[in-house]
Amino acid sequence: MKFQGVLPQDPLSHTLAADPTGMQKLKAAASKNPQAAARQAASQFEALLMNTMLKSMRSVRFDEEEPSNSLNTFQSLSDQQMVQSLCERGGLGLGDMIYRQLAKQSGFKPDASQMAALQSNGPALTAQPVGLRSLQAYQEAQAASAQAGVPASGSSREFVSGLLPHARQAAQQLGVAPECVVAHAALESGWGKRAIRNADGSDSHNLFGIKAGSDWHGKTTTIVTTEYSGGVPQKRQETFRSYGSYAEAFSDYAQLLKGSSRYRNVLNQGQNMYGFAQGLQSGGYATDPRYARKLVDVAASLAQQVARI
Template identity: 40%
Template sequence: MNIDPTRISAGSTDTADLSALRRSAQQNSPEALKTAAHQFEALFMNMVLKSMRDATPQDSPFDSQQSRMYTSMLDQKISDKFAGNGLGLADALMRQLANNAGMSPDAVKAGGAANAAGNAADAATSSATTGLSDTPPPGKTASGNASAALPPNSVKPYPPRPAHVAQFQDKLMSHAEEASRSTGIPAKFMLGQAALETGWGKREIRNPDGSSSHNLFGIKAGPGWKGKTVQVATTEYVHGVPQKRMESFRAYDSYADSFRDYASTLKNNPRYQNVIAAGGDATGFAQGLQRAGYATDPQYAAKLSRIIKGSLSA
C-alpha cells in the first residue's frame, strides 16, 4: 500500500494512519521513506500539543466537547504546518531509514519529487499509447513498479570501496572464503587481520631478493616449523614499550598456503579455541586474539575491530 504524500496535510492521526505509516516505512522506496518520516514528525508534534493541552486546566466556561474537538483539529493543523516547514526530526529520521535500507539519504529526500515526475510521465505515456507494446512506459519497470523513475545510480546500497580495499579483497577473498569454511570464522575477519598485518598489502614480509614471502598474518617460525623462513625486523611491545627486533617468520609459496596455515594455527592451537568460538562477532574475535597473545601491540584488538567494522563492513 502506497501512502499519498498529500495526506501529511490531511491531518488524520488515528490507528489506521499509524498502521499505514508502519507499512510505508517498511517499503524500500525513497518516496515511502520520505513520506513516513514527515508523517512521523507530524504525529510527534501532535502528541506534544496534545500533552500541552492535557496539562492546561479545563474549567473554562467555554470548555465543551465541541470546543475540544475543534481545538484538536486546530492542533492537528498546527502539527502539519510545523512538520511541513521542517523541524529537523523528519530529516534525521530519513537519514536513519535510508542507512537501514541501504539507500542514499539524498536520494530519499529527492524521492518524492522524482516519483511524482515519473507518475506524470506515466500518465502522459498511457494516454498516447495503446498498450500493445511490450516496452514498459517511462518511470516503470516491466513489473509495473515506479522505482525506475529514479535516475540510474541514484540509490546505492553502499558507498564505493576505496581502490586499495577493493584490490585487496578481490585478490584474497577466495582464499579467505576457503579458510572460513574450515574454521567457521567469517572471511572478512581474516581479511581484516591480513590487512592490519600487511598494511593492505603494502608492507608484506619480503624475502631478501624482494619477492613476497606470502606471509599475510605475521606468523613467526617457531622451533616446530619445518618450512621456509625469512628474517625481518619487527616491532614488539615489552610491558607496553615498543622495541625493534630481528625475528624469523614463516614463508609460503602462495597466499593460499598462508591462509591455510593461518586456519590450521587457529584450529589446532588450544590457546585460540576461544577465538574460534567468538568467530561470529568482530569485537569478540579481535579481543580474543589479543588475549590469546597473537600480538604484543596493546592496541591490536581495537585496530583490527576498526578495520573489520569500517573498511570491510560493506
C-alpha cells in the first residue's frame, strides 16, 4: 500500500523527528545562511508547539486500559514525525509569524523567498482562519458579559479564588479534589459568564445548572437553555433552583450528589477527574453526549491554577 501526499517531496526535508544531529545541522546552516536557518528554526519552534499540544491531548484517556510503555514510545515518536512533516508543509501558519520575529531580533529583513516558501508549503485556506474566529468569539463574549453586568473575564484565576473556599467544603463531603468541583462549576457557568439569573436580573448563584424538580421547595427561576435529544441540541425553557448565596449553592450541590444513588460513582474519586466526570455523565447529570470529555478538558486547564492559590 502506498501513502502519497503525506510527507514532503523535498529530499532535504526528510528529517526524522528523533534525528540527534538536527541541532548541529541547524547551527551549521546558520553560519552560512542566517535567513534560511531562521526559516528552519521557525519551523522547528512551530513543531515544538504542535508536539506539546498532541502530548497534552494524548494524556487524557477515556478508557480503563492503560497503554504499555512500548505503545507510549511508538505513539510519541509517531506524533513527533507527523508534526515534523506537517510543519514542513506549512503547519498551522505559526512558522510565518515566528520567522518574522526571528528576523526582527536578528536584525535582518525577512527574505521574500523564505516567506513565500513558508506560505506555499501549506494548502490555501478559503475559510476564515480558526484563530480569527476564536478572537472574534472571545471579543463578542467579552462584550456580552459587560452588557449583562458580569465581570469581563478578569481572569479564570479570580473565578477560582472566589469559589475555592466553598469548593473545598463541598469536595470534602463528596470525597473528591476541589479541582473537580471548581471545574464542574466552570463548565456549567462558562466561568461565571453564563450566570443563571432571576426574573429581576439578580444572580441565582446556581453555578451548577441544578434544575428545580417537584422535590424542590425553594426559590426558582425559568430560563431558555440547551438540552440534547438523540445527540441533537435543542432550545428549551427549564426551571432552575435559585440560591441566596454561593455557599448555599455549593452546599445544595454536595447534598444532591451525596443523596442520589444515580451519582454513587461520583463519590470518593479523590484526584480521579476522569472517574468524577464519567460518574456525572453516566448518572445523567447532563444530556450532552460529550459532557465528560468537556469537563476533563476544563479541569486540565484549571488544576495548575488551583494549586497556586
